[in-house]
Amino acid sequence: MANAGSSIDNDKDSDINNQGSTAECSSSFVLVWLYSFGTLDKLQLDHFRHMDVIKSVKPFTESVVCISHLSTLQNERVILILSTKLAKEIISIVHGITNIFYIYLFSNDSELDLQWMNDFSKVHGSYCDVETLKSKLLSDTSELDVRKDKTTLFNNESYFIPVNYNDDFIAFQTFVEILLSPGLKIDQNVEKGIEIYREIYEGNGRELLKIDIFASDYQPEEAVNWYTRDCFFPRVLNKSFRCFELKLLLGLKCYIIDLNTQLEHLYLEQKEEHYQRHMTYYAGMPLPKNEIEYLKKNVGCLTMIKTFLEATKDHAVACMFSGEGAQIPQFASVLFEIRIDQNFYPVRPFASVRHLSPFPDEDGVIFGFGFIFRIESVEMITDSMWLVILTATNEAQHVAKELINQFKTNLNKPINHITFGNLLNKLNKPKETINYYEGLLNIITPSSKDMVEIYSNLGTAHYLQMEYQLALVYLNKAFDTLKHVENTLGILKSDSENETQSNQSILLQSQSNSVATLQSEIYYNLGIVYHSLSQYDLALQYYKQLLHLIAEKEISLVNLAVIYNSIGSLYLKTGAYDLASEYFHKALDFALIKSPSNDPCTLQCLANVNSLTKLNDEMNDIASTADQLRTLSTHNDSKDSASS
Known part of the structure; x- marks a missing residue:
């Protein structure tokens, strides 16, 4: 192994962070040079001080002092040159510092055994003369300038x-x-x-x-x-x-x-x-x-x-x-x-x-x-x-x-490589859902039915990110693909009508039920997306189609309380308070039967009913006050007419 514990330390991946880790690569670097006493002169240092890519040169003869200084340069891009006599004692420590881009070894002895340096990816060779080293440094820094930025691949790192x-x-x-x-x-x-x-x-x-x-x-x-x-x-x-x-x-x-x-x-x-x-x-x-x-x-x-x-x-x-x-x-x-x-x-x-x-x-x-x-x-x-x-x-x-x-x-469907995105969405990890399916579709070719699930989950992920138009794109893809799957199943079921209770017909019925469940999810997701876009007529259309599908196919895995709650919320936003009250009460009745009293869905239904009741009371109070004001106004008008 390259080092004990290095799989979770900075040494083994620091150069990933540096793969084009700055768009402004033409900016200058701080050059830190650790050398053995008597092996370096001012003329050699001046070769690097006058380079456009170097903004300062810091020479050191003591390893401890050099490492300490490196800790102060965390906001700088650093190039490190090490005397080969001192390199071995500190290379495993400094190699892991993320803002060190390149390390070079410098020695007057070309016969040294430097095979060990191949184990450290930031070390870009050993050099015996300044001109060759300078040429390599210029080449590396210009190469860095044209690299693609790979750091966006890695975010939110935790051990x-x-x-x-x-x-x-x-x-x-x-x-x-x-x-x-x-x-x-x-x-x-x-x-x-x-x-x-x-x-x-x-x-x-x-x-x-x-x-x-x-x-x-x-x-x-x-x-x-x-x-x-x-x-x-x-x-x-x-x-x-x-x-x-x-x-x-x-x-x-x-x-x-x-x-x-x-x-x-x-x-x-x-x-x-x-x-x-x-x-x-x-x-x-x-x-x-x-x-x-x-x-x-x-x-x-x-x-x-x-x-x-x-x-x-x-x-x-x-x-x-x-x-x-x-x-x-x-x-x-x-x-x-x-x-x-x-x-x-x-x-x-x-x-x-x-x-x-x-x-x-x-x-x-x-x-x-x-x-x-x-x-x-x-x-x-x-x-x-x-x-x-x-x-x-x-x-x-x-x-x-x-x-x-x-x-x-507590899950209503088994988790596998196709449905995993559904779980990520439930855990409110939409970015991970999108990232996951991008990777999955690179390595497998799913069936049409599986693509319905994938499109549906991608649509939900984009909805959770408030990317409503993208959500509609994927949900409509799911809907279109589902129609193709339904047609295929219909043909197969027709061919097997004479084989009642055969293994094939039982399997087809199971697949038909699964398709109906997927269809119910798509209807609901289309409803909530249009709801969020304030396109209430379309949202209500999909909610009602969903209720019809549930009754027709006898789908048992759907939480009707959630659907009734969504419809009630829609009516509330459009000012249809009586209809809102009807559906909020339906939601609460269903939730109290199917869920514990402390279930989040039950509590939400109860809160909606209470809020609407309070709103109705406030509106009744306002209406009563308005009636009183109208009556008073009429009375005053009558008095004025009589006095005149």
């Missing part, structure tokens, strides 16, 4: 998810089940993942060369070996998990399956060693300070690490990769101590990968993505390093499983 009844945990765990399900068969294999890697690293010659080798040589049984390298493979994979980039994760599905499967096989081979005794592992990494705050606030609670996690049996190795207190902007050094209970049987696999790693001396272990731990303690052990103790127990996994099962019992 952990609390294990409780929250939307993020439910969405992530459900997606994991879908991703690993044999039911999700993809049309393309490794080619899709290779396209993703090449797109992200467009313009990065070093990584593209590695991707070419990967495309030529990759085999499923080499997934662990590739993961332990410091390269594109683990960086994009873990970054995608942290940011919950569903489109990318679906495109990388084959590699995730390969890596997970290999870890499962390794775990079974090593099971006796893990099962018979308590085990302790360590992972060191610079961790964002906001994530440390999360861990501190959740001591005693369960947490899930979203990515694959690299660890080691060697405490000293983990300490080294924690950064050992180096001042990195917005990060702090963290040492994780991971304790595994005796007789622990994991849901996600973990295994020693020492014999498969290019770094066997690090005694590496990989934990599968989505591993669940209990946070035992979080404390500062030095002025600049935190110790976080995590435990993995059977009890913790049982709690997580029960949470998911509890959630599934």
Whole structure:
């Protein structure tokens, strides 16, 4: 492995952030040069001070002072030149600083063994003369200027998810089940993942060369070996998990399956060693300070690490990769101590990968993505390093499983790779729904019936984002596709009329019921979109068609209270208060029969009835006052007439 714990630290993915990470790449850089005493003179520095792309040069001879200064440059773009004699001692620390774009090694000794630098993607070569280095620097910075901005692929990054009844945990765990399900068969294999890697690293010659080798040589049984390298493979994979980039994760599905499967096989081979005794592992990494705050606030609670996690049996190795207190902007050094209970049987696999790693001396272990731990303690052990103790127990996994099962019992339809978008919409994650289906349609060719579900869910997602015209586009696509499916089913049912109660006719009836349910969802969604657009006649038309369909097809999964409530709301907005009252009361009556009294739908129905009653009372009061004023006015007019 490239480093212990690097799968969730900044080292392995920092260059993803820098793939064209600034549109104003022609702006200048700060050049920081760490050199051995006596190996650099003013003339050499002046070569760089006079370059247009360099706005200042900061030379240092002490590593600690250099690292400290780098921490003050978090708002600058930085180029780092290191003396080869000093590079090894700090490269693993500085490589993870996100605003360092390029690192160059400089030495007068061309015979030095610099094979190790290939493990660090930001290192762009070793140079013995200033002119060659200057030429390379100019080439790299101009290359950066034409790269596409890839940072928009990754947003809202987080390392952990609390294990409780929250939307993020439910969405992530459900997606994991879908991703690993044999039911999700993809049309393309490794080619899709290779396209993703090449797109992200467009313009990065070093990584593209590695991707070419990967495309030529990759085999499923080499997934662990590739993961332990410091390269594109683990960086994009873990970054995608942290940011919950569903489109990318679906495109990388084959590699995730390969890596997970290999870890499962390794775990079974090593099971006796893990099962018979308590085990302790360590992972060191610079961790964002906001994530440390999360861990501190959740001591005693369960947490899930979203990515694959690299660890080691060697405490000293983990300490080294924690950064050992180096001042990195917005990060702090963290040492994780991971304790595994005796007789622990994991849901996600973990295994020693020492014999498969290019770094066997690090005694590496990989934990599968989505591993669940209990946070035992979080404390500062030095002025600049935190110790976080995590435990993995059977009890913790049982709690997580029960949470998911509890959630599934409340769903009115099974969740699979087609209907997952419906769940995301219910969790109010419309952006994720759109991202998910973009990825899904890249790797499978759904049936027409499945496309109805996909179009409908995309329409709902755009509605939730208040993109009403786009919502109508997708809902109308769903409606048109549904008509085609209905016609096909009608022909098939006609052909099987003479086979009453045959397996085929039973299956067709089931499919017909499913189509009717989909149609009811489309009618309702079209109704609420037109409702939001204040096109009340069209909205009412779809609501009424929906009620007719429910009665005709005897659809039982629909919550009539929601529909009656929507119709009542529509009548309220158009001033038809009697009709609004009628439908609000219908909604409340249905909700009280079908739902608990504290159900959100029931409470909403009750609130609407009460609000309308109050409104009617206020309107009656106004009408009564108006009548009194009219009577008084008439009386006064009569008096005036009599006096005249």
